[in-house]
Amino acid sequence: MPLPFLTADRAFEAADDVALPFDDRDRWRRPYRPGPWRVGAAALLLLLASYVLFAAVIIALTGTPGEAGVVFGLALAVIAVALRLLRMGVWVSARGLRHVGFFATRTTPWERVVAVRTVQQPVRWLGLPRTVQGQALxxxxxxxSADDLAPLLTTHNADFLARPDAFERAADTIEAWGAENGRG
Structure with a gap:
């Protein structure tokens, strides 16, 4: 079964001389792979969900259907959290730039984008309140608006912690999308 969210930047590795190697520019895509921290957390959540689903089956066989339904609903919620965790990140298309967070998704058309740039600034470490010096896109x-300088990507988030080359490649690709489609 193909997992397109894991194969996102293989096209970029294969076509290093082309900034935007995709033919279908209208399709939303993440120009980088999810990092090991994000994939590991989602895998642990899915493992937990499998145990909870097994418990739901046991409860369905021995208990009441209402109890089994509650546990099954809990398992579905854990699966939904894991999938949302894997969807988080920055997605680009010819229509704009989409920043997918855990609770909200913000889409900005390229016509409203002045610039996409990499800056050196204090960034959050894995999204926690602790800040460290790093780079942010x-x-x-x-x-x-107030979120002009809210970072899209950082060198210390779940996708790029201990992967500075992957951050540089992703930032350069998103900046190239911005330069080709927007004003900046």
Whole structure:
């Protein structure tokens, strides 16, 4: 079974001389692979969900259907969290840039993008309150809203912790999408 979210940047590795190697530019795609921290956390959640599903089957056979339904619902919630965790990140297409968070998704059309740039600044370590010095890919929008300098990617998030080359490749690719499709 193909897993397209894991094969996202194989096209970039194969076509290093082309900035945007995709033919279908209207399709939303993440120009990098999810990092080992994100994939590991999702795998642990899916492992937990398998145990909870097994417990739901045992409860369905020995207990009441209502109890089994509650445990089955809990397992579905854990699976949904794991899948949402894997979907998080920055996605690009010819229509714009999409920043997928855990609870919210923000899409910015390329017409409203002034610049996409890499800056040196304090960044959160794995999304926790602790900050460390690192690089961040920021989006500057034309409407100058409060989230102008909210980082899209950082060198210390779950996708790029201890993977500086992957961060540079992803940042360069997203900047190339911005340069080709937007004003910046």
């Amino acid at each position: 920021t989006l500057v929008r034309a409407d100058r």
